[in-house]
Amino acid sequence: MAVILSNTLVSAGIFKMTVAFTGAVKPGQFFMLRAWDKDPLLSRPISVHNYESGQLTFLYQVVGKGTEILARLQADDEVTIQGPYGNGFPEITGDLCVVGGGIGTAPLYYLVRHYQEQNPTGKCRVYLGFRDIAYGADAFAALADEVVLDVGGIITDKLTVLPGETVVTCGPEIMMAAVAGAVPAENTVYVSLEAHMACGIGACLGCTCETRSGNKKVCTDGPVFVREEVFNV
Amino acid sequence: MSKYLATKFNDIRFKNPVIPASGTFGFGREYEAFYDLAKLGGLCSKGLTLEPKSGNTGMRLWETPAGLMNSIGLENPGIDAFIENEWPHLKEIDTVTIVNVGGKDEESYLTAIEKLNAIDAQLIELNISCPNVKAGGMAYGIKAETAGEITRKVVEISRHPIMVKLSPNGEAVADIARACEAAGAQGISLINTLQGMAIDYKKKKVIFDNLYAGLSGPAVKPIALRMTHQVCQAVKIPVMAMGGISDWKDALEFIMAGATCLQIGTINFNNPMAPIEIIAGLEAYCINEGLANISEVRGIV
Ligand SMILES: Cc1cc2nc3c(=O)[nH]c(=O)nc-3n(C[C@H](O)[C@H](O)[C@H](O)COP(=O)(O)OP(=O)(O)OC[C@H]3O[C@@H](n4cnc5c(N)ncnc54)[C@H](O)[C@@H]3O)c2cc1C
Ligand SMILES: Cc1cc2nc3c(=O)[nH]c(=O)nc-3n(C[C@H](O)[C@H](O)[C@H](O)COP(=O)(O)O)c2cc1C
Ligand code: FES
Numbered sequence: 006m007a008v009i010l011s012n013t014l015v016s017a018g019i020f021k022m023t024v025a026f027t028g029a030v031k032p033g034q035f036f037m038l039r040a041w042d043k044d045p046l047l048s049r050p051i052s053v054h055n056y057e058s059g060q061l062t063f064l065y066q067v068v069g070k071g072t073e074i075l076a077r078l079q080a081d082d083e084v085t086i087q088g089p090y091g092n093g094f095p096e097i098t099g100d101l102c103v104v105g106g107g108i109g110t111a112p113l114y115y116l117v118r119h120y121q122e123q124n125p126t127g128k129c130r131v132y133l134g135f136r137d138i139a140y141g142a143d144a145f146a147a148l149a150d151e152v153v154l155d156v157g158g159i160i161t162d163k164l165t166v167l168p169g170e171t172v173v174t175c176g177p178e179i180m181m182a183a184v185a186g187a188v189p190a191e192n193t194v195y196v197s198l199e200a201h202m203a204c205g206i207g208a209c210l211g212c213t214c215e216t217r218s219g220n221k222k223v224c225t226d227g228p229v230f231v232r233e234e235v236f237n238v
Numbered sequence: 239m240s241k242y243l244a245t246k247f248n249d250i251r252f253k254n255p256v257i258p259a260s261g262t263f264g265f266g267r268e269y270e271a272f273y274d275l276a277k278l279g280g281l282c283s284k285g286l287t288l289e290p291k292s293g294n295t296g297m298r299l300w301e302t303p304a305g306l307m308n309s310i311g312l313e314n315p316g317i318d319a320f321i322e323n324e325w326p327h328l329k330e331i332d333t334v335t336i337v338n339v340g341g342k343d344e345e346s347y348l349t350a351i352e353k354l355n356a357i358d359a360q361l362i363e364l365n366i367s368c369p370n371v372k373a374g375g376m377a378y379g380i381k382a383e384t385a386g387e388i389t390r391k392v393v394e395i396s397r398h399p400i401m402v403k404l405s406p407n408g409e410a411v412a413d414i415a416r417a418c419e420a421a422g423a424q425g426i427s428l429i430n431t432l433q434g435m436a437i438d439y440k441k442k443k444v445i446f447d448n449l450y451a452g453l454s455g456p457a458v459k460p461i462a463l464r465m466t467h468q469v470c471q472a473v474k475i476p477v478m479a480m481g482g483i484s485d486w487k488d489a490l491e492f493i494m495a496g497a498t499c500l501q502i503g504t505i506n507f508n509n510p511m512a513p514i515e516i517i518a519g520l521e522a523y524c525i526n527e528g529l530a531n532i533s534e535v536r537g538i539v
Pocket of ligand 1: 035066067070071072108111200
C-alpha cells in the first residue's frame with residue numbers, strides 16, 4: 006500500500022499520480038497498480054515517470070476500467086503498488102536521443118533526468134510525438150539539450166540521429182518499429198515493449214514476446230530490449 | 239505445522255491443504271519474494287511436456303468480469319530441463335511437491351512419466367485437460383473412455399502416485415472421474431480452465447491466435463464447486479479442488495463439497511499473498527468453530 010500525495014489531470018485523459026515510496030527504482034521499470042479488491046481482477050502495469058526524494062510519480066492515460074478507477078483517487082487515498090519490476094533501461098554513457106510517442110513518453114522523463122545526473126556533460130536530445138494534444142514537453146525542455154515536438158504527424162519524419170547517440174524509444178509499437186527501422190545500424194536502439202500482464206513477476210508466462218534468442222518475458226526479461234532482439238531490422 | 243490443517247491425501251501428509259495451482263505459480267521461485275514457500279501445503283509445477291514448448295503466439299491474457307482467459311499453450315522448458323534446473327531447487331523446499339505433466343500423444347505422456355521416475359516427487363498431476371493445445375491435452379480428458387485408457391497406461395509405468403486433472407469441457411465429470419479411479423488413479427484434481435472465446439468487435443477479429451482460450455478465476459467458482467461435489471460423490475479417491483478460489487471462505491466451501499486439498503490459481507495474480515491468507519483463514523475458522531481438524535467439515539453437504 007502506498008499513500009497518494011497527489012493525483013491530478015495534466016491533459017485530456019492524462020493523469021499524474023504521486024505516491025510516497027522508498028527503495029531503489031530504475032528508469033524503465035514499472036509497478037503493478039491496484040486500487041480495488043477483486044474487480045477488476047488484475048493489477049495494471051504502469052511505468053515509473055519519476056522518482057525523487059521519496060516521491061514516486063506515474064503518468065497514465067485513462068483507457069478502461071482500471072485506469073478510470075485510478076483517475077478517481079485523491080490525495081490521502083491508498084493504492085497498492087507492487088514493484089519495481091522489469092529490467093529498466095541500461096545505464097547510458099555516450100550521448101542520448103529519446104523518441105517518445107503519446108503516453109509512451111511516460112518512462113522517458115525519469116530516464117532523461119537520471120541520464121543528466123549521471124552524465125552532466127553528455128548531450129541529450131528528445132523527440133516527442135503526440136496524436137492531437139502534447140503534454141509534458143516543458144518538463145523535458147527543462148532537462149534536455151534539444152526537444153523536437155510533433156503533433157499529428159509522424160515523428161520518424163523529423164528524426165535525425167547523430168553518430169554515437171544511443172537511442173531509446175517508447176510508444177505505440179508501430180512507431181517503435183519505424184524508429185528501429187530508421188536509425189542507422191551503428192547506433193544502439195533500445196525499445197520498451199508492452200504486453201498484457203497477469204502476475205508481473207515471471208510466473209504466468211502471459212506476457213511472452215518472441216525474440217531472436219527465443220521467448221522472453223516482457224515483465225522480467227523486459228520491458229526494455231535492444232531493437233535487434235524484437236524487431237526485424 | 240498446524241494441527242488444525244494437517245491433511246492426508248491418501249498417505250501423503252500435507253501440512254495444510256493449500257497448494258498454488260499449476261501454471262499460476264511458475265516453479266515457485268517468483269513468489270519467494272513474498273513469503274516462505276515452506277508455509278504452503280504443497281507446490282505444483284507448471285505443466286510440463288516431454289519436449290520444450292514455446293507456447294501459443296499472439297495475445298495470451300484477456301481479463302473478463304471476475305475472470306481471466308489465458309492462452310499460454312503450455313509453454314515450458316521440457317521434462318529434462320525441469321529435472322536439471324528446477325527440481326534441485328524445488329525438492330529442497332520443505333513441502334509436498336507435485337509435478338504436472340501434459341502430453342500430445344500417448345508416447346509423449348509415457349516417456350515423460352518414465353523420465354520422472356528418476357526423481358522423488360510425492361505426486362504427479364496428470365494433465366489431460368489443457369484446452370490450449372491443439373494436439374492431445376484435453377482430447378484425452380473429455381471422454382471417460384480415453385481418460386481411463388491413458389490413466390491406466392500411466393499408472394502402470396509410474397512409480398509415483400497419479401492424480402488425474404479433469405477438464406470441465408467434456409462428458410459428465412463424474413463419469414470421467416469414475417473411469418480414472420477404475421484405471422488406478424490415486425486422486426482427482428479439478429477443474430482445469432473452461433473453454434471460452436473473446437472477439438474484438440472493433441477489429442472484427444478474434445482475440446486469440448488459438449481461437450479459444452481457458453477461463454479461470456472467481457467467475458468459474460460456482461461451476462467448479464458443483465463439479466467438485468459431483469466428483470466427490472462419485473469416487474472414493476481423494477479430490478484436490480480448484481476453480482475460482484479467492485479467499486478462505488471459498489476454500490471452505492470446496493472442503494464442505496468434499497475436497498481434501500485445494501489449489502489456488504488465478505487469485506495469486508490479484509493478491510500474491512492469497513494462499514497464505516487462505517491458510518490463516520482456515521485455521522482461524524477451525525479455532526472459532528472448535529474443530530480439532532478441518533477434515534471434520536469435509537463433505538458435510
Ligand atoms: C511495462 C508497461 C508499462 C506501462 N506503462 C504505462 C504508463 O506509464 N502509463 C500508461 O498510461 N500506461 C502504461 N502501460 C499501459 C497500461 O498498463 C494499460 O493502459 C492499462 O493496463 C489499461 O488498463 P485499463 O483497465 O484502464 O484498460 P482495459 O482495457 O479495461 O484493461 C483490460 C486488461 O487489458 C490490459 N491492458 C489494456 N491495455 C493494455 C496495454 N496497453 N498494455 C498492457 N496491458 C493492457 C489491462 O492491464 C487489463 O488487464 C504500460 C504497460 C506495460 C506493459
Ligand atoms: C495463466 C495460467 C496458466 C495455467 N497453466 C496450467 C498448466 O500448465 N497446467 C495445468 O494443469 N493447468 C494450468 N492452468 C489451470 C489452473 O491450474 C487451474 O486449473 C485453473 O486456472 C482454475 O483455477 P483458478 O480459477 O483458481 O485459477 C493455468 C491457468 C492459468 C490462469
Ligand atoms: S506477466 Fe506473468 S510472466 Fe509476465
